Amino acid sequence: MPKKSLVALAGALAAATLLAGCGGDANAGAGGPKLALDAALPTEVPDGVKIVVGDPTTEKALKLSGQLGKVDKFVQFANLSGGPQTTEAFRAKALDVGSVAEIPPIHATWTGLQVKIVASKFRQDALNHPIYELGIAPGVQVKTLPDLKGKKVAFSPGQAQGALVLKVLKKAGLTKEDVKLVELPSTGDVYSSALSAKQVDVAPIGGVQIKRYLSKYGKDGAATIRHGIRDDAGHLYVATESLEDAGKAAAIRAYVAAWGVAQDWTDKHPKEWIDGYYVKDQGLTAADGQWLVDNAGHPDISGDWSAAIERQQETIELLAQETGNDVIQAKDLYDLRFQSVAPDAIKAAGAGAAK
CATH class of the missing domain: 3.40.190.10 (Periplasmic binding protein-like II)
Structure with missing residues (x-):
């Protein structure tokens, strides 16, 4: 099948x-x-x-x-x-x-x-209160959206996080061919775990996962950046x-x-x-x-x-x-x-x- x-x-x-x-x-x-x-x-x-x-x-x-x-x-x-x-x-x-x-x-x-x-x-004031931020794996240098070029990015087709990735690439002037999309389910803490294990370089993470990811891995160089898109x-x-x-x-x-x-x-x-x-x-x-x-x-x-x-x-x-x-x-x-x-x-x- x-x-x-x-x-x-x-x-x-x-x-x-x-x-x-x-x-x-x-x-x-x-x-x-x-x-x-x-x-x-x-x-x-x-x-x-x-x-x-x-x-x-x-x-x-x-x-x-x-x-x-x-x-x-x-x-x-x-x-x-x-x-x-x-x-x-x-x-x-x-x-x-x-x-x-x-x-x-x-x-x-x-x-x-x-x-x-x-x-x-x-x-209200949606750009200052996004649902997702882009989680950056420890040791990966991504400060701005164009820095995504060449990076491994978590991607979930058919879900909000997947659409956000496509919107982010468009805003950065990039295409899917400029990055490596890694298909992963966006449930639970899958994206946070993939980032910490360096399975991916970048992944949209939301809710309390943002706080927990930074608390747990910030000391190792993990970070998040805002994407500036309504989500x-x-x-x-x-x-x-x-x-x-x-x-x-x-x-x-x-x-x-x-x-x-x-x-x-x-x-x-x-x-x-x-x-x-x-x-x-x-x-x-x-x-x-x-x-x-x-x-x-x-x-x-x-x-x-x-x-x-x-x-x-x-x-x-x-x-x-x-x-x-x-x-x-x-x-x-x-x-x-x-x-x-x-x-x-x-x-x-x-x-x-x-x-």
Whole structure:
């Protein structure tokens, strides 16, 4: 069996295993009235409707904020997130909503899946609060982006880190032929380990891995540099067929509203979020949690997606050029009926709290 087929099969089996453990079944609660994709979103969730959501971070935020009761009647959470897992779960018809970065909706579409983005979150002052920095292996001299020429660079096709590498090369005036791309999965601390072992010279690392990498290997000459590119997109995307079920569409709308309130709550309650999520749920130290909160800045959940769509189109055109896929239209990936759902919910929650 070809290597790519084996990888796809492994991803599908992993997703299926995770969903089986969570009892996820996106067919449960289906069968509601047909809804056109340009029809107004229904606002009442019928009894018996269920949607399966892969968004474990928001699940915790809803619990900590006391908001879970608003959606738990119709939301079943699956403990999965990220592009490969959610794409395979969509393909298996075992998921309705996934939480991902910028790239998975693009690649899902290229593989024949029909998906739509229904919520988007960015970071205020995004260039000063990047998700990723370029980790530099001990002893490797990379001070600026053009210094990447001739270096071994970790690369994960189809994921945010892989797209970032391509964007960085373009910004530096380099091509893939100017570096050696080393394909590695970007999960966990794989990239940090590859850097420390000098398997690669450069790798995009994010979150607390930045802090830990520098703390552990900085004395040996390890470093990170900023790439100066926006990498802050975070989306909820859904299987289009779920939006064509009126009951599920109403449930997805309600979940997006709760999602928005949860993002706002974590921003306004950093101490509770650090203790309840980073420390008690993720097993990090309070110092690591504080570092993550400080470096993330504040969320930007806008009711106008036009700038996001423009940036997404630039990404699509770059990836299409590098991968040989057809250029698709970013605007077709977004369901604009949801554009104001999350920000309106945040405003309503704030107005209610002020009374």
